[in-house]
Amino acid sequence: MKHCLSFLLMLAVSASVFAQKRIFGDINTDALVAHVGFLASDNLMGRKAGTVHGGAAADYIVSCLRQYGVKPFYDDYRCPFSAYRNERGKAGYWEVNADSVRAMSARCHRRLDMNNVIGYIEGKDTAEYVIIGAHFDHLGTDETLVGDKIYNGADDNASGVAALLEIARNFAASGIKPDRTIIFAFWDGEEIGLLGSRAFAQNFEMSKVKGYINFDMIGRTTYNKTREHVVYFYEKGYEQFRKWQEEYIKEYGLELKPDYRAVSRLKSGGDNATFALYGVPVIWYHTDGHPDYHQPSDHADKIDYQKMKDIAFSAMINLYRMSSKDFFE
Ligand SMILES: [Zn+2]
Numbered sequence: 001m002k003h004c005l006s007f008l009l010m011l012a013v014s015a016s017v018f019a020q021k022r023i024f025g026d027i028n029t030d031a032l033v034a035h036v037g038f039l040a041s042d043n044l045m046g047r048k049a050g051t052v053h054g055g056a057a058a059d060y061i062v063s064c065l066r067q068y069g070v071k072p073f074y075d076d077y078r079c080p081f082s083a084y085r086n087e088r089g090k091a092g093y094w095e096v097n098a099d100s101v102r103a104m105s106a107r108c109h110r111r112l113d114m115n116n117v118i119g120y121i122e123g124k125d126t127a128e129y130v131i132i133g134a135h136f137d138h139l140g141t142d143e144t145l146v147g148d149k150i151y152n153g154a155d156d157n158a159s160g161v162a163a164l165l166e167i168a169r170n171f172a173a174s175g176i177k178p179d180r181t182i183i184f185a186f187w188d189g190e191e192i193g194l195l196g197s198r199a200f201a202q203n204f205e206m207s208k209v210k211g212y213i214n215f216d217m218i219g220r221t222t223y224n225k226t227r228e229h230v231v232y233f234y235e236k237g238y239e240q241f242r243k244w245q246e247e248y249i250k251e252y253g254l255e256l257k258p259d260y261r262a263v264s265r266l267k268s269g270g271d272n273a274t275f276a277l278y279g280v281p282v283i284w285y286h287t288d289g290h291p292d293y294h295q296p297s298d299h300a301d302k303i304d305y306q307k308m309k310d311i312a313f314s315a316m317i318n319l320y321r322m323s324s325k326d327f328f329e
Contacts, residue, residue: 024170024316025174026170027166029306032309035064036158036219036305037300039060039153040300041152041300045141046153048137048141049114049190050114054115057161058117061186064169065184068169068173070168071120072118072119073118079118081188081199082112083114083189083195084096084100085104087109096195116186116196116199119183121171121172121177125179129209130212132167133164133214134163135186135196135197136157136186138156138191139294150296151294151296151298153298154219154299154302155298155302157190159217159220159303159308160216160218161215166312167319179323179324180324180325197271200274201278206275206278211281212280213318214272214282214283216269218287219287219303220303228257230259230287231286231287232259232285233272234261234263236264237262239262241281241283244318245258248313248314249314265279285315
């Protein structure tokens with residue numbers, strides 16, 4: 001009887017998971033091309049945190065969320081925050097920690113104003129959250145560079161933002177009311193110290209966050225790897241995260257060969273580290289470094305959009321399963 005029940009349960013679970021493709025529709029490759037093309041265009045001047053161009057990237061994301069019917073999580077989509085550093089502090093080293101900021105504000109200091117963009121879909125249980133995030137800021141420009149002076153940041157991280165926008169669009173269009181509230185977070189200030197995600201975490205009840213998915217650079221193929229290569233970091237002890245991904249590849253014929261890496265509270269890489277610090281189980285998709293990493297040559301025409309599409313599709317179902325109490329307590 002017990003076996004029979006668990007077999008039936010297994011059937012029900014796999015049926016409902018693999019019906020997801022129909023529920024969600026598809027990740028639109030043209031939309032990915034359009035998002036990366038705009039965000040990584042020279043007009044955005046490298047989307048440096050705290051500049052008017054970083055602000056333009058935030059405005060673009062807001063306009064997309066509004067169009068999709070994804071609501072702002074706070075009063076406004078744009079969530080302002082500030083980082084501080086001592087007047088003589090190390091260049092590029094900014095602080096958002098409330099205690100450090102208080103100590104600093106007694107002396108001559110600098111302030112940088114930024115905005116996260118945060119939307120959400122309300123769950124049946126509004127006391128539990130899953131979050132999916134990507135940073136939209138990049139390195140800006142450098143007048144002393146000879147030749148191309150703009151760090152376009154197509155892979156880093158217009159690619160992640162584009163995937164996240166497509167997932168948000170699909171969730172809103174599906175009309176699904178998830179068990180847990182889903183937050184779509186577009187982080188500012190990542191390149192100068194994970195500032196956006198850290199500012200968010202400081203003001204959020206992080207014990208209510210049951211899972212976090214991160215995108216940072218998901219559009220390229222590194223050095224001598226094949227084009228199916230993607231690093232799939234997942235929190236050690238959460239073997240279901242690996243099993244889920246293996247299932248999608250088989251079921252949907254995705255052109256991905258993940259390098260599965262079980263990690264324990266990974267404190268490096270990107271905004272994933274902020275969540276690991278609070279003990280939130282994390283999945284992080286990353287297609288690895290390449291010769292254009294943090295170079296002005298990180299351009300949109302070098303992105304593999306089919307690969308991005310397969311990664312975004314996997315992450316969308318992972319997000320749904322993380323949000324569902326049937327699959328993930
Ligand atoms: Zn990045």
